[in-house]
Amino acid sequence: MAVPSRHILLCILLSLAPLFAVQVRAAQVVFITAEARADSQWPTIDALCDFYGLTCDARSPSQEPNSPDADLRGTLAVIVRASALSPPAGQVDARVLWERIRGSRAQVLVLSDAPLLLSLPDAAIPVNFIAVSKGLSSWQITQGNRQVTRELTGVSRTVRKGASPTAIVLDAGGRSELAPLMSVQSTDDVWHPSYVEFRDAERSIFFAAISHLSRESLDISASGDESGFIDLAPILTFLRFAGGQYCWHRDSDYANLTIDDPWLVEPYGCLSYRRLLAEMQKARFHTTIAFVPWNYDRSDETVVAIFRDHPEFYSICIHGNNHDHWEFYKYSTTPADPWPAKPLAVQEINIRQGLARMEEFSRLTGLGFDPVMVFPQHVAPAETFGVLKRYNFLATANLTNVPLDLEPPGDLVSHLRAFTARYANFASVARHLPAGRSRAQIALDLFLDNPVLFFEHHTLFREGIGAFNKTAEMVNSLQPAVQWDGLGTIAQHLYLERDRPDGDCDVRMFCRSIDLVNDREREQTCFIEKEETSDVPIRRVLVNGAAHPYAISQGRLRLSVAVEPHRPRRIEIQYEDRFQASQVDISKNDRRINRLRALSDFRDRTVYRHKSLRWMVDSYYATGLYRLGLMKTAILFGVFAVALAAGGWKLARRTRRAAFRRRTSALSVKQE
Numbered sequence: 001m002a003v004p005s006r007h008i009l010l011c012i013l014l015s016l017a018p019l020f021a022v023q024v025r026a027a028q029v030v031f032i033t034a035e036a037r038a039d040s041q042w043p044t045i046d047a048l049c050d051f052y053g054l055t056c057d058a059r060s061p062s063q064e065p066n067s068p069d070a071d072l073r074g075t076l077a078v079i080v081r082a083s084a085l086s087p088p089a090g091q092v093d094a095r096v097l098w099e100r101i102r103g104s105r106a107q108v109l110v111l112s113d114a115p116l117l118l119s120l121p122d123a124a125i126p127v128n129f130i131a132v133s134k135g136l137s138s139w140q141i142t143q144g145n146r147q148v149t150r151e152l153t154g155v156s157r158t159v160r161k162g163a164s165p166t167a168i169v170l171d172a173g174g175r176s177e178l179a180p181l182m183s184v185q186s187t188d189d190v191w192h193p194s195y196v197e198f199r200d201a202e203r204s205i206f207f208a209a210i211s212h213l214s215r216e217s218l219d220i221s222a223s224g225d226e227s228g229f230i231d232l233a234p235i236l237t238f239l240r241f242a243g244g245q246y247c248w249h250r251d252s253d254y255a256n257l258t259i260d261d262p263w264l265v266e267p268y269g270c271l272s273y274r275r276l277l278a279e280m281q282k283a284r285f286h287t288t289i290a291f292v293p294w295n296y297d298r299s300d301e302t303v304v305a306i307f308r309d310h311p312e313f314y315s316i317c318i319h320g321n322n323h324d325h326w327e328f329y330k331y332s333t334t335p336a337d338p339w340p341a342k343p344l345a346v347q348e349i350n351i352r353q354g355l356a357r358m359e360e361f362s363r364l365t366g367l368g369f370d371p372v373m374v375f376p377q378h379v380a381p382a383e384t385f386g387v388l389k390r391y392n393f394l395a396t397a398n399l400t401n402v403p404l405d406l407e408p409p410g411d412l413v414s415h416l417r418a419f420t421a422r423y424a425n426f427a428s429v430a431r432h433l434p435a436g437r438s439r440a441q442i443a444l445d446l447f448l449d450n451p452v453l454f455f456e457h458h459t460l461f462r463e464g465i466g467a468f469n470k471t472a473e474m475v476n477s478l479q480p481a482v483q484w485d486g487l488g489t490i491a492q493h494l495y496l497e498r499d500r501p502d503g504d505c506d507v508r509m510f511c512r513s514i515d516l517v518n519d520r521e522r523e524q525t526c527f528i529e530k531e532e533t534s535d536v537p538i539r540r541v542l543v544n545g546a547a548h549p550y551a552i553s554q555g556r557l558r559l560s561v562a563v564e565p566h567r568p569r570r571i572e573i574q575y576e577d578r579f580q581a582s583q584v585d586i587s588k589n590d591r592r593i594n595r596l597r598a599l600s601d602f603r604d605r606t607v608y609r610h611k612s613l614r615w616m617v618d619s620y621y622a623t624g625l626y627r628l629g630l631m632k633t634a635i636l637f638g639v640f641a642v643a644l645a646a647g648g649w650k651l652a653r654r655t656r657r658a659a660f661r662r663r664t665s666a667l668s669v670k671q672e
Ligand SMILES: [Zn+2]
Pocket: 260, 261, 319, 323, 376, 377
């Protein structure tokens, strides 16, 4: 679309003006500490403020009270080191500093990572940060204030043995005005508060005892060791509470279970679509089938009808094309690689054929599918993300959101966000096995407004079709308003929003198409941004189906949209895409792939339904035998079977001979 240049200019000015406005305002978060930016906590506080989209600054308490820098008007949150409020005699007057902090409208968090008795100038609340000699065995976020701890409320976890992440706690002296928000248990079974709220008639003051936050202690979303919660939770929850709607956030939470591989036949191995529907209705969740496009022409009409009648419970996304093992592996390999190379051109052919097969699947069944790619086996390299973008996919969801050929970002907080558009500006979301996800990690995802994505295979239901119910119920209890939906809908809600001081809102878009909702009671202008390196030409940008002006500068696409209350707006970027499904050969003419799919069917639909044979399949994968390929594994099984038969025959012969000897010796005794 040819967009008038004055519209573009207006768009740029609209986008940039508020940025300048923000820069001249006071920092939204101020960290007061004797070392200012040299303080060991500053990198973490700075990174978390950036994560939330809050401006922040570190200041020394010695700054002149009347200097413009010391002004706290407009500041939402002050984090102050307890030591700055309790300086050695003869140094800065703590009373002046405290009055300045309390005189502002900011929420206040006082923290310490060293023992210290703090008597605040208003003398109402002496707080003792003390060291405990024992290690820590568990932690718990209390029911103290759900407005602060949100979905993390009530979550608890044991501490990994030897982790001993902090030995500083608070001695609240049993005073009721100090309400614990988080408590830790030492190995002698004593509970100590580590994060408390002092309830003042006017405004609360928060206190937190923490140790040194490190990259490792923050990395709790993936590590499986959530000891870092003890350090992370106070600052994370305090900033979210104090920043409120000015923090990057999303008003709704989403969740999904994806089952990889099945095609639409009843049952598929351990999965009965009919019985799973009843479980979803009972426990309230949604299942997406990551569908292998090769299966496009063999759907069972009864299963198709279940999908057609229950779109709120079942949906379909794309799972590779042929599922030829690691179908989107490295573009080039070394002899050490377990799989052959899959050049980018081959991967693109598979993406095209997969799409064309899914179009045919839709034509045959009348069922839609979400253009969301779940890569078979594991995630693809980064350039493949760019191919998905070019074919107007919405997103990709895999065990990690980082492409195969890249290292995860080394910064402190990127891993807290389950979704990113950092790679080819294409939406990539992390998903997890239910068994590997603790209640604390799920609660953290909900707290951070990450979509809660689970995935498994039909084997999830090997012990019963209700196998996922407990997990779904846990998610629903942590956030009763969570919306279970398909991956397409979830992709279209991959955006973050925040209020601006002028009353309008900023939106950061991660997926090329989003459904924006304004929950306020008045119209808002939303200033929308998306990372965009222009590697794929943009055909047009639509707002509710109509072309809309936009501008691209400094790697970002920008547009502004007026959004009326409670009226969703679909913002959609369409890339140039000359793909025509009808021109792609979708026939199944590769005998190797056909054989592979037949064997997969045999494994999932025949072998797996017999409990006594499951061990064979399980050990095939558990021992890594699958890496040998089918032929070598078959030979190995053959050799093993022959050896077993030979051994059995020898044993039987030896047993027969021994029995014969016993019989003959018994006879000779009788004859005697
Ligand atoms: Zn798969």
